[in-house]
Amino acid sequence: MNIHEYQAKDILRKLGVPIPAGEIATTPDEAEAIARRIGSEVVVKAQVHAGGRGKAGGVKLAKTPQEAREKAAAILGMQIKGLTVMKVLVTAASEIASEAYAGIILDRATKKPVFMVSPAGGIDIEEVAATTPEKILKLPIDTRFGLMPFQAMRLGFFLYDDLAKARAASKIMQQLYTAFMQSGCSLAEINPLIVDKAGQVIALDAKMGIDDNELDRRPEIAALRDETAEEPSEVDARNANLTFIKLEGNVGCCVNGAGLAMATMDLVKYYGGEPANFLDIGGSSNPEKVVNALRIITSDPSVKAILFNIFGGITRTDDVANGIVTATKMNPLKVPIVIRLTGTNEEIAMKILSENGFSASSDMDEAVKKAVALATGGQAA
């Protein structure tokens, strides 16, 4: 789960990280009022779960409250990478003397959170890593010990030669690490971490990604989810306990298991089609899940054919068959459906389906080929 810049900043500010004053606005009026309260030049920043806001025109400097209103009016409602901007952060502008980068990612290779810091901040850190790797210090953190003081100081000295700045940065590193651990992050970054004209080390932007598995035990973090900033069908799927990702194709896929779901999508492509989605109904075989899955798939107008691929292990294929029958009775399908079922209770499932006018196959390749043909204008068998 991603949270917004302003939410990440709230978390960091509470832990003591120096961050310029700022408030969230959903209307130009509010933006103007906030700018007036701040009483200096402000920056108006689109709050969306997408990178490249700056290039897309989602970040603007405003010298006066009136100007803040105008910039907010321009940014609110704009589309950035397909997402509509619903909120802007209005925050005091800083005079930047130098920009650095500080981030932590949960790294699968070292099996640890890894700090990455670079005095070359403000730009894409992956580009720094590719072009000038010597400008990045990567420091894996053993969570049994936490971020030790000497490590924090080493990170600080990598950014700044001056003791006072290195100390200030090392304190921010401790706070960023605390935020990372307390919030259950998979990613937390401050970019840019600046030194202002007065010599203060300040976080100007912040980003956090949360491990979804942490949300159950961190209700205060789970509450930060902003469903208005997400694809509605994905919100719908998540609330139905389905894993769903919308794609650009026209073959709607419904599969049990993530690996098989990906393999099914790949096979669609292999036979010349394009998958409309990733959808994993998971291990349990609750017919209601199937009903929800069909609703979500069919709500996408670009879907021209639906493909079920179910390998019954724990999943009982008769439950899936019952789900399909129920769902299509409630909402008759407007596009053809191709069903592949095999494994647990396969015979019962086949019987249920044929009694209700559906045909089904036990062969994956055959089913995929048929679905692709239907989506591209062929006929169901």
Add this chain to the structure above:
Amino acid sequence: MNIHEYQAKDILRKLGVPIPAGEIATTPDEAEAIARRIGSEVVVKAQVHAGGRGKAGGVKLAKTPQEAREKAAAILGMQIKGLTVMKVLVTAASEIASEAYAGIILDRATKKPVFMVSPAGGIDIEEVAATTPEKILKLPIDTRFGLMPFQAMRLGFFLYDDLAKARAASKIMQQLYTAFMQSGCSLAEINPLIVDKAGQVIALDAKMGIDDNELDRRPEIAALRDETAEEPSEVDARNANLTFIKLEGNVGCCVNGAGLAMATMDLVKYYGGEPANFLDIGGSSNPEKVVNALRIITSDPSVKAILFNIFGGITRTDDVANGIVTATKMNPLKVPIVIRLTGTNEEIAMKILSENGFSASSDMDEAVKKAVALATGGQAA
């Protein structure tokens, strides 16, 4: 540093450990008032840094507030192992169904805090360990991971078969461990941990020893020190940054270094004397320390001779010599002094001493023999 039962209970109570209501009294009046507030049978318990209070008559049941006053009057002012009782804890009496023991000690063999629990509580745990070791579970805790839930449950199930009681005990184990770590303990124990007639698991007594090295960073724990409960000469020495322990003999010892100090005491004994104290002036050679050391040694009326044994490494022996001269000018000695000095600036030290009428030797055995002879009625050379 030891803290009192009531202080240990306050720490545990704040962490959620169930503990009967209780307050501290320094007069019989206060004890009566507290018993009245509690409104049930109470126990009046002497607060001293000594074991065996019960056997010494320092713990009494009182059925009425009037009786609490009487018991408090009897206990306040009594001597337990040489320490005067200045305070009593007046606490609600519990109906005991069973007694268990739970403790944590910092164990040098495993280099870890080790939990010890036993369903045979209320008595001396060392005796349980000696006679029925199968009734003790010893569980070393890796502080990198802390007390893990499964360990706490294992401790709980060792005490109680019943799930509810095992869970309650495991929660208390977590709280005890937290107290141990947060307070910088070397020992923390609950003895007895009881089940009352209502089936509740409750801590009836608590004891904590703090690692002296922790006090600098834990001012709130350091503030719990009760100097009225300690030997006055030891309090005096600690405030002068000296390590001092009063003993029963008559040869006052002043040495630099703990190992050499013990070896010097042993040598006093070897030559037929008895050391009056352990005193380590430490590695630095501040003349003021020597002045304080002499003041503390001579304040003990049983001291019949004073022995200095200084091996000058970091310690400059001329500083020690100057300290002796200054101290004896301020307060002329009433008992003979024998001085052994060797090492750094030995020649200067010897000159200072002889100019001021002291003789000194560089041989440890010779000096010790002479001091013993003087203390037992012989003459200084």
Add this chain to the structure above:
Amino acid sequence: MSIFINKQTKLIVQGITGRDGSFHAKQMMEYGTQVVGGVTPGKGGQKFEGTVPVFNTVAAAVEATGADTTVIYVPPMFAADAIMEAADAGLKFIVAITEGVPVLDMTRVYPYVKESGARLLGPNCPGLITPGESKVGIIPGRICAPGPVGVVSRSGTLTYEVVYQLTRAGIGQTTCVGIGGDPINGTNFIDCLEAFEKDPATKVVCMMGEIGGADEQNAADFVKHHMKKPVVGFIAGQTAPPGRRMGHAGAIISGAAGTAAEKIAAFEAAGMGVAKRPLDFVELVKARLN
């Protein structure tokens, strides 16, 4: 022969009285796995299915039964503790089925288990099966058959699909291992490849990877430098968009890293057979068995 488990494996089930634990414990017992005990705090002293003793703690279960292996079906927030309890109790092989374990928990679990000398499989994995001998986890026994092929995969149902195709084609398996789809897990491809290389009964290895991370690339490197036996590989997620987690916490393309193309190229560079679709395994394995 086989890897990790066989007829002698003595298993305890952590969470044996729970919904998933009890269901799969029965399935494993029916398959022939020696289920010697179970653990559920507070149910110590009971018997599961009238025969299997239940204990309050893993330590007590191990002491009473001499178990060497455990399988864990406990809710995600308790899984890290359950794994560490198993390692602490001296179990040498720990299979964690639980899905949804926080990754930060695993950053502590991993070094703990390693220090204890145990092997962890999972979490978020289907377990493993040595057909005809023992199964630990949730892989359906009836799709497998004994034979000469080692199978290792990050996925559950995709494994079933491939194993099912192999079995239907008359090709049995030594052991089928699902290592799980989480970013940090206890046993990786290389651990399994190494074990299959050493197992005399295994003649060919099938390996099903997916997008995300570099485990498959590292495995390909291992195949190239340390394996004599032929390996056939597959990567799921060729159509996955970057930056989106495809169900498994570990199945995510970060920037330009962890793509299917990159992994397939690594397989090819290692001289491995590459299955373009699950069905291809059958012919590729057949060709390498002869």
Add this chain to the structure above:
Amino acid sequence: MSIFINKQTKLIVQGITGRDGSFHAKQMMEYGTQVVGGVTPGKGGQKFEGTVPVFNTVAAAVEATGADTTVIYVPPMFAADAIMEAADAGLKFIVAITEGVPVLDMTRVYPYVKESGARLLGPNCPGLITPGESKVGIIPGRICAPGPVGVVSRSGTLTYEVVYQLTRAGIGQTTCVGIGGDPINGTNFIDCLEAFEKDPATKVVCMMGEIGGADEQNAADFVKHHMKKPVVGFIAGQTAPPGRRMGHAGAIISGAAGTAAEKIAAFEAAGMGVAKRPLDFVELVKARLN
């Protein structure tokens, strides 16, 4: 020959610009120790005594100087971090002089250092000296002389006393090691005895223990079963009362355990020479050198 340090030892000093650190760095340099660098955060780039480069971090110091050993003079609340920084930077021998380190800190430091593969001496120790070659710590150089006796002790000035008596009697030392008086320390008697046993130049070992714990008893056991060289032992604290900490955090008799009598009995059972007073070492060693 010697143990742990010699002419080749390349040392950095953590806390080199502090009061104790600067004093002893000079002493070590005067004795001939190769002090190749120092560490004080914020003083990176300076030179100590005009010659020794100072760095902000241990990592930078090690990278620039190739040091293999460090000696730590930092305040007690920072000592644990300093030790872990040294281990993290790849130093193989870490000598921590600092007194007053909280014991709970050491419960984390000890496994950290162990995992790193480094050896820690101390904390709360005087360090060690290989007479005529190198000294690391605070043992006064002029009381030592090269020769065939290995010395290991929990105490500082008591070590000086014994070494002084030996040197005055014409008996020199291979290496004198002070392991420190804390309950948890990095190197114990057995580690040193093992090293002395392997060192061809060491002919006799002197060991000064004290009350508290069971290290001396364990060491006696080691002498009995694993050493060919003669060992002479002494225990300080025969007159110490139970339950009182005699200066050193570790010098405390708990109940009936850790008494001097118990330890001396262990020495005798191991066939060791037992010095009743420090002076006795001279004759006992002499007898064993011939």
